[in-house]
Amino acid sequence: MGLVEDxxxxxxxxxxxxxxxxxxxxxxxxxGDLLYVSARVSQLTGTVGKDVTEEEAKKAxxxxxxxxxxxxxxxxxxxxxxxxxxxxxGFIRSSDKFTRQPQxxxxxxxxxIELFGENGKHARTATGVNQLPYGATIQxxxxxxxx
Amino acid sequence: MGLVEDxxxxxxxxxxxxxxxxxxxxxxxxxGDLLYVSARVSQLTGTVGKDVTEEEAKKAxxxxxxxxxxxxxxxxxxxxxxxxxxxxxGFIRSSDKFTRQPQxxxxxxxxxIELFGENGKHARTATGVNQLPYGATIQxxxxxxxx
Amino acid sequence: MGLVEDxxxxxxxxxxxxxxxxxxxxxxxxxGDLLYVSARVSQLTGTVGKDVTEEEAKKAxxxxxxxxxxxxxxxxxxxxxxxxxxxxxGFIRSSDKFTRQPQxxxxxxxxxIELFGENGKHARTATGVNQLPYGATIQxxxxxxxx
Numbered sequence: 001m002g003l004v005e006d007x008x009x010x011x012x013x014x015x016x017x018x019x020x021x022x023x024x025x026x027x028x029x030x031x032g033d034l035l036y037v038s039a040r041v042s043q044l045t046g047t048v049g050k051d052v053t054e055e056e057a058k059k060a061x062x063x064x065x066x067x068x069x070x071x072x073x074x075x076x077x078x079x080x081x082x083x084x085x086x087x088x089x090g091f092i093r094s095s096d097k098f099t100r101q102p103q104x105x106x107x108x109x110x111x112x113i114e115l116f117g118e119n120g121k122h123a124r125t126a127t128g129v130n131q132l133p134y135g136a137t138i139q140x141x142x143x144x145x146x147x
Numbered sequence: 148m149g150l151v152e153d154x155x156x157x158x159x160x161x162x163x164x165x166x167x168x169x170x171x172x173x174x175x176x177x178x179g180d181l182l183y184v185s186a187r188v189s190q191l192t193g194t195v196g197k198d199v200t201e202e203e204a205k206k207a208x209x210x211x212x213x214x215x216x217x218x219x220x221x222x223x224x225x226x227x228x229x230x231x232x233x234x235x236x237g238f239i240r241s242s243d244k245f246t247r248q249p250q251x252x253x254x255x256x257x258x259x260i261e262l263f264g265e266n267g268k269h270a271r272t273a274t275g276v277n278q279l280p281y282g283a284t285i286q287x288x289x290x291x292x293x294x
Numbered sequence: 295m296g297l298v299e300d301x302x303x304x305x306x307x308x309x310x311x312x313x314x315x316x317x318x319x320x321x322x323x324x325x326g327d328l329l330y331v332s333a334r335v336s337q338l339t340g341t342v343g344k345d346v347t348e349e350e351a352k353k354a355x356x357x358x359x360x361x362x363x364x365x366x367x368x369x370x371x372x373x374x375x376x377x378x379x380x381x382x383x384g385f386i387r388s389s390d391k392f393t394r395q396p397q398x399x400x401x402x403x404x405x406x407i408e409l410f411g412e413n414g415k416h417a418r419t420a421t422g423v424n425q426l427p428y429g430a431t432i433q434x435x436x437x438x439x440x441x
């Protein structure tokens with residue numbers, strides 16, 4: 001078991017085999033040493049500031065990052081191959097009043113830093129949108145650099 | 148005529164010379180072997196789930212990808228120079244109820260796979276938004292790797 | 295003082311030391327020779343087409359690009375290290391009626407071209423959204439290539 005998976009285990013996080021993409025795309029695509037990770041959405045549905053609280057949305061961002069890691073593991077097998085997290089993009093389904101998208105996305109960013117330390121620190125974009133696939137609350141995609 | 152243009156011809160698709168960007172940007176920008184393709188919008192306007200059906204939006208995604216290919220051809224001349232499709236990002240103008248953005252974006256993804264085979268398979272993000280330039284239904288951007 | 299900072303000075307633009315990120319992310323992240331610049335939002339708040347005019351939003355896009363340049367300077371010290379602007383992504387908080395996101399984003403693009411000339415020309419995505427962090431009008435992120 002690799003170092004990153006050790007840390008996941010210590011955090012009590014288990015990576016389940018991911019469901020295949022719901023449409024015609026890949027979970028991840030490697031180009032040179034960059035790994036482009038397709039967007040996946042949270043199981044949690046609803047709109048932050050309306051049906052969903054900030055705290056619930058932050059937890060859903062954390063859970064969606066675990067889903068992304070499951071997909072990455074399926075494709076690259078060993079998570080220790082990840083050299084650096086370049087960019088995280090998060091879309092948060094938001095009411096017209098909700099403006100704390102950065103605090104929600106921290107649920108995902110904090111896990112990356114716990115797992116990958118300095119290399120897990122990343123550039124980021126947290127944006128509000130009115131709707132997401134399947135009515136989800138959170139959608140995350142990512143760009144990694146592999147060793 | 149290149150292999151990809153042969154396939155386009157067999158699919159009955161003709162690449163027309165694209166209109167120049169409406170504002171102060173490039174159609175594509177190459178950096179190293181990556182080609183960043185600027186977002187372009189569909190000719191079809193309206194909101195999916197309100198004025199536009201899922202089927203119409205999927206066709207518009209297909210048509211917008213043809214537009215992107217026209218722009219790429221203008222810049223790199225020979226589409227056979229495309230080694231890999233890294234990432235496709237699609238924004239779909241969606242009513243607050245419409246949640247099948249991935250099925251809409253398949254209209255673009257399927258064409259990439261028809262034209263480029265395994266190398267055309269890509270990472271992807273399909274997101275709903277409330278408004279797009281010129282009231283368009285679909286907006287696509289892309290990252291390619293060139294040979 | 296470098297060439298780019300000379301041009302900034304001639305334009306009467308002063309880069310102030312940026313505030314640290316409001317959440318758990320970096321201002322920029324370098325991976326290979328690519329610099330991923332985190333999204334930052336405008337000080338101007340409100341929705342274009344409702345509380346904010348197109349002209350005000352364009353000015354806010356210009357001001358947000360100055361903020362991004364301050365952050366980049368803090369991280370890479372010398373702005374002359376920038377070889378190329380690859381991609382600019384702009385989210386514009388838009389009413390359901392406002393469709394001139396490209397014209398708004400020109401406020402940022404034009405500054406890049408003034409400062410970096412041919413190398414400042416870039417691929418771009420300008421998208422409307424219903425809400426942004428802190429109720430901001432403009433959100434910009436960027437990918438640069440460093441020398």
